[in-house]
Amino acid sequence: GAGVSQSPRYKVAKRGQDVALRCDPISGHVSLFWYQQALGQGPEFLTYFQNEAQLDKSGLPSDRFFAERPEGSVSTLKIQRTQQEDSAVYLCASRSGAGTDTQYFGPGTRLTVL
């Protein structure tokens, strides 16, 4: 596709379950970002990949959060033992290079933890 895609679009999990969120960036984009966005607020940075290397994971809220991008393309954000405070929209963005050019966002995955 032409843009960033994310799946699933909606995920409902029971507290304690593990979830995996997928991001398909724009083909050829070097940089990939994950963000967490609470309702009505701005995104908060979680982690950043340049190709397959995870260069910054300072925004991951706990060790229950794990992200990977093994082949430098598709990325997965995994949340283990989900808690209610993990409920949010998880946004993925990709960027063609490693500079400050435009980030293109996917539609997000809305995670609800019951």
Place this chain on the structure above:
Amino acid sequence: TQLLEQSPQFLSIQEGENLTVYCNSSSVFSSLQWYRQEPGEGPVLLVTVVTGGEVKKLKRLTFQFGDARKDSSLHITAAQPGDTGLYLCAGHNAGNNRKLIWGLGTSLAVNP
């Protein structure tokens, strides 16, 4: 953590009115971006400003970057219902192009 403060947080106006949204920080940013986000979608970039004092226009939207590159404003003239959405500012600190610092957003509702 360096923050971007946006104001107002919520704004409800009538069609045809003008409005200004502000984005302020105590820190200097090498560039600052404005995004618009609609429900169920990711943010979409409207503009990037990089030079202190820079003014950019996008149809009825005017963006300004402060001289000291610590603040920015978005002015909408003759707002229309289609302008409704969440407006977000985000900036890169000098020397760190890995992540954007985001404001909390301004939720704009334009009523017909």
